[in-house]
Amino acid sequence: MRKLTIIGGGFAGLTAALTAAEAGLAVTLHEAHRTLGGRARTADGPYRTNDGPHALYRRGPHHTWLRQRGLLGPLAPLPPAEILRFRFHRAGALRRTPPPGLLRHSLRTGEQAPVELDFHTWATSLAGERTAREAAAYAAVALFHHDPGALSARFVQERLHRATTLPPEARYVRGGWGRLIERMATRAREAGVRIETSSRVDAVPRGEGPVIVATSLPAAARLLGDPSLTWGSGHTVLFDLALRTREGDPFVVSDLDAPGWIERFTAQDPSLAPHGQQLIQAQLPIGPGGTKADGVAHAERLLDLGFPGWRDRTVWRRESVCLGRTGAVDGPGTTWRDRPAVDRGDGVYLAGDQVAAPGVLSEVSFTSAVEAVSLALRAERLDLKSA
Incomplete structure (x- = not known):
């Protein structure tokens, strides 16, 4: 059985591991962190936050793939009543x-x-x-x-x-994306994948079969010693907030005066916070030279408009800066095909949300992971024929 090594245990790495195991490869997955998931990790309670807002688009290719394998688990669609609780900040005022x-x-x-x-x-x-x-x-x-x-x-x-x-594509994994990661990891182990956590890889293993690097693009550049592995991404401030519940709070406040969006995630999944509390998450973009204070101030302006008395109702909050970790953005004259190629040559392949694969948000990670395994298998068949 041909060996495959995967570096990175996030959504892309686990997708590649399952795909490769189904194809009969002996897979070893290395994850530097003590837990799997990458940016799809969900914090342990009582506030089950992801590393930024997460949703799964039902028309995406990974939705079908996960459903066919029984990995989707319970999903939370947007309740119809919450659609009426969208609010739009426009010209300095909040509108319905x-x-x-x-x-x-x-x-x-x-x-x-x-x-x-x-x-x-x-x-x-x-x-x-x-x-x-x-x-x-x-x-x-x-x-x-x-x-x-x-x-x-x-x-x-x-x-x-x-x-x-309409109807909205977004679906939410009940309990947070970490639940999906747990199901994928369990299935991977059942399929024979060897998963090693707290296992940092500092050099690409050679001579032991193909390698899929399923890390962030900057981490892949360092690992492969290839400074050309760069692509644009967003810089944001992550803002997580738990409030005591108040009847009538909006589901979303979307800022049309400046890019920004805050969402009450317990509207579709009350399990994300203790009873009587609601969890709000935002990921506010900041430009070059922007600071955490800028993003926090933007979130607080939207909260002042949409969530009366939110300061007095706050029971927990957390803020952090997220630099270049929101997926690829394509400038004028470029498409996903111009991003760093999946096939890096010499049996090394990339997977992740900033590489040359189509899709929106996590769909890029999924598509690139499946493509990486497909290319590795194709190269293996060619090697066998030439031998």
């Missing part, structure tokens, strides 16, 4: 409905948008400057970037369309 121009523009598909133009220029030519600016700000829910309007129109429009599809 989005502007009509934003709704019309969101119906356009990503394929209609040009790759070579920035989103703001393209959207302005179709719908006017204000709608273009508001659509870019709204798209931040799936971008986590401080200036979505400066990115490729194709890239932004695809995510805007996916984020505004």
Whole structure:
């Protein structure tokens, strides 16, 4: 049985491990942290936070793959009543409905948008400057970037369309994404995958079969000694907050004046916080030179508008900075095909959310992981034929 080594035990690494084990490979997975999951880890109670807001889009390829293997587990769709609790910060005021121009523009598909133009220029030519600016700000829910309007129109429009599809695509793993990771890890072990945690790999093993590096892109660059492994990503402030429950709080406050979004995650999954409390998460983009204080101030402005008395109701809060860890962003003239290639040569492959694979958010990690295993198997078959 041919050996495969995987470095990184997040969603991409576990996807690759399961795919490879199903194909008959002997898989060893190394995870430097003491627990699996990467950015899909969920904190132990009482507040079950992820490393930033997490949702699973039901039309994505990983949704079908996980469902076919019985790994999805209980999912929490958005309750219909909560759709009525969307709030939009626009022109300094909180509103119950989005502007009509934003709704019309969101119906356009990503394929209609040009790759070579920035989103703001393209959207302005179709719908006017204000709608273009508001659509870019709204798209931040799936971008986590401080200036979505400066990115490729194709890239932004695809995510805007996916984020505004009705009924909503987003599904939430009950108990947090860590539950999904636990199910994937259990299935991997049952399939014969050897999982080693607290196992830091400082050099790519050679001569023992193909290797899939399923780490962050900066970590992969250091491991492989390849400074060309770079791609744009967002810088954000993670803001987690637990409040005593108050009837009438909004589900979401979406900022259309500047990219930003806060969400009450216990609306769809009350198990994320103790009874009588609600968990709010936000991941606010900050630009070059931005600080944690900037992101926190943005979150607090939105809370002041949408959550009356939130300061007096606060029972727990946490803040942190997340630099370049929100997935790939494609600038004008680039697509996912221009990102660092999955196949690095000499039996080494990349998987993760900043490499050359299609999809939105975690879909990129999934697609690249499956592609990495496929390429490794193909190379193995070619080697056997040549031998």
